[in-house]
Amino acid sequence: MNLSDEEALQNFLLDIDCLDELLPWTKRFNLFDVLKISRMEIRHSNMLAWLLNPNENHGLGDAFLKAIVQIVVQNDDNGRYNILETLLMDFYSFVVYREWKNIDILLVSDAEKFLIAIENKIDSHEHDNQLKKYRDVLAKDYPDYTKMRLYLTPDGEEPSDTNYWDVLSYRDVVEALSDQKNAIEMASDVALVVENYLDVLRRDIVEDEKLVEICNKIYAKHRKALDLIFEYRVDGRTRLVDIVKNVLATLSRENMIIADTSSNASFLSFHTSAMNECLTPLKDANGSWGSECVYTYWLAVQEEKICGIFEIGGWNVPEDEMRIMQRMIDIEKPNDKRRNEFRYKRLFRTGWHRIEECDNIEEAVSDCVKRVIDELLKKEDKLLRRLKESPIEEGKFPM
Structure with missing residues (x-):
C-alpha cells in the first residue's frame, strides 16, 4: 500500500502506543546514565x-x-x-x-x-x-x-x-x-548497582537482541513516518547525517563503495563489490533488511564521532551462502553460540573515529568517514583472504 506522507504520519500517531514497548529502555532510572x-x-x-x-x-x-x-x-x-x-x-x-x-x-x-x-x-x-x-x-x-x-x-x-x-x-x-x-x-543497594550495570551493558555495549527486535518491528510498521520525522527534524545531527550521505554518494561515484540509495538518517548503509561477489544479493526483496541484500555495512553517527559496522542477515538465505556465513562466524566470532537462527548478526565493527575540529565541517566529516570506511575495507580484505585460505566444505568460495 502506497501511503501519502500525511497518511503515514497519521497512522503512526494513531498507533503511538507501539512506542510503549521501548519504555523499559527509555524510562528506567540508571545510575550510570546519570553519571554519564x-x-x-x-x-x-x-x-x-x-x-x-x-x-x-x-x-x-x-x-x-x-x-x-x-x-x-x-x-x-x-x-x-x-x-x-x-x-x-x-x-x-x-x-x-x-x-x-x-x-x-x-x-x-x-x-x-x-x-x-x-x-x-x-x-x-x-x-x-x-x-x-x-x-x-x-x-x-x-x-x-x-x-x-x-x-x-x-x-x-x-x-x-x-x-x-x-x-x-x-x-x-x-x-x-x-x-x-x-x-x-x-544487599539491595548492591543489587541495584549491578542491575543498572547489566542494563547499560545490554543497551550500550552488547547488542540487546530484544531491543533490536522491538525497534525493527516498529520501524517495519511505520517506516515512512519515521523516515519523514528523521529527515525533517532540525538539529546538529541532521546536518551531520546529510554531510555523511553526500560523502557516501561521492565515494560511490568513485567506485570505492556502493552507496545504498535507500539510506536514511537512521541507517546510513552501503555495500562493496568484493562482498557482493562473496554474498550474492537475493533475487527477491525478502532478506533481513526487506531488500535483496544478505549483508550490510552501515555507519553509526553519534554526536561528533562515527563508527562503521558490518552485519550479515540470516533471513531467506540460500544454503550455499549460509555455509559462507557460518564460516565467517567461525573466523570473526568463533565463540558465538547464536549462529543457527538469526535475523541480524554483527561480525565486526571499527572503533569510534572522532570528527576533528576545524573551520570546514564538510571536510572534517569527509575525512572521518573515509577513515572509518578504510578501516572497514581492511577488515573486509582480511576476512575474504581468510575465507580463501580455508575453503568451505561442500562448496567453493565464490571469488
Whole structure:
C-alpha cells in the first residue's frame, strides 16, 4: 500500500502506543546514565575490577571471577590451561590491581602462582603492539606464574597477539554476571548497582537482541513516518547525517563503495563489490533488511564521532551462502553460540573515529568517514583472504 506522507504520519500517531514497548529502555532510572559514564572505558574497568575481586563488599564472593575463568577454560582450544587445577584454585587468594604498568586489570595469586591480565577495549582498539608489550612485562615480572591473558571487547574481537591472548566478550560478562546475580542474594543497594550495570551493558555495549527486535518491528510498521520525522527534524545531527550521505554518494561515484540509495538518517548503509561477489544479493526483496541484500555495512553517527559496522542477515538465505556465513562466524566470532537462527548478526565493527575540529565541517566529516570506511575495507580484505585460505566444505568460495 502506497501511503501519502500525511497518511503515514497519521497512522503512526494513531498507533503511538507501539512506542510503549521501548519504555523499559527509555524510562528506567540508571545510575550510570546519570553519571554519564555508560561508555567510559576506564569506568567499566573500575566496575569490573570491583566485581572480580572476591574480597570486595559486593556479596558475590568469588562466584563472578570463577564464572569468567570457567568461560575462558571452556573456550580454550589450545590446551593452555589444566581444567581441574584452574577451576579448583583458591580464588580468594587473588589480589586485584588497576592500571598496573598500564594493564587495565591484573589479578595475581602468589599462593597459586597464577595471574589474570585483562586488556579492556570498548570504543578503541589496541595500538603500538600493546598486547605483546604487556606479555613481555608479565613474563619478566612473573616468570614462574601461569598466565591467563584476556582481551575484552564488545564483540569478542580477535587480538593481534592471538597466540598468547584469549578472547573475552562483553556478552560473556553479561551472561556470567546475570547468572550470578540471579543465584546469589545481594544487599539491595548492591543489587541495584549491578542491575543498572547489566542494563547499560545490554543497551550500550552488547547488542540487546530484544531491543533490536522491538525497534525493527516498529520501524517495519511505520517506516515512512519515521523516515519523514528523521529527515525533517532540525538539529546538529541532521546536518551531520546529510554531510555523511553526500560523502557516501561521492565515494560511490568513485567506485570505492556502493552507496545504498535507500539510506536514511537512521541507517546510513552501503555495500562493496568484493562482498557482493562473496554474498550474492537475493533475487527477491525478502532478506533481513526487506531488500535483496544478505549483508550490510552501515555507519553509526553519534554526536561528533562515527563508527562503521558490518552485519550479515540470516533471513531467506540460500544454503550455499549460509555455509559462507557460518564460516565467517567461525573466523570473526568463533565463540558465538547464536549462529543457527538469526535475523541480524554483527561480525565486526571499527572503533569510534572522532570528527576533528576545524573551520570546514564538510571536510572534517569527509575525512572521518573515509577513515572509518578504510578501516572497514581492511577488515573486509582480511576476512575474504581468510575465507580463501580455508575453503568451505561442500562448496567453493565464490571469488
